[in-house]
Amino acid sequence: MLHNAEQRVGIKLHGTLILNSIGLITRLAVAGAGIALLPEDLCREDVRAGRLVRVLDGWCSPRVPIHALTASRLIPAKTRAFLEFLKIQMKNVGPTDAS
Numbered sequence: 001m002l003h004n005a006e007q008r009v010g011i012k013l014h015g016t017l018i019l020n021s022i023g024l025i026t027r028l029a030v031a032g033a034g035i036a037l038l039p040e041d042l043c044r045e046d047v048r049a050g051r052l053v054r055v056l057d058g059w060c061s062p063r064v065p066i067h068a069l070t071a072s073r074l075i076p077a078k079t080r081a082f083l084e085f086l087k088i089q090m091k092n093v094g095p096t097d098a099s
Contacts, residue, residue, distance in 0.1 A: 002059045037061055066090065 002009050015034070019025050026043060029036040030051045038052075046052040068083050075083070 001062055002056070003062070004058045004060070 025036045030046055035055060043052055
């Protein structure tokens with residue numbers, strides 16, 4: 001699903017690769033292996049340097065929730081601190097569209 005300020009569009013993809021590593025997806029896109037839906041914060045430098053080109057300007061994907069799962073409710077202090085750090089960092093990452 002992609003959306004802009006006026007509409008939402010469902011898309012069926014038929015690719016040769018299915019990946020779950022954002023780093024690998026970025027490297028393949030930079031190498032010219034195809035197009036990729038990437039978080040703007042993670043590819044901003046590649047766009048500035050001309051290694052990547054935005055092809056659907058103004059279009060975004062829906063935000064994806066992130067969850068942290070633990071084996072128990074007893075979370076070590078270091079893990080709790082890391083999760084709090086992530087929570088703060090993720091609040092600073094805003095949507096790239098105007099909605």
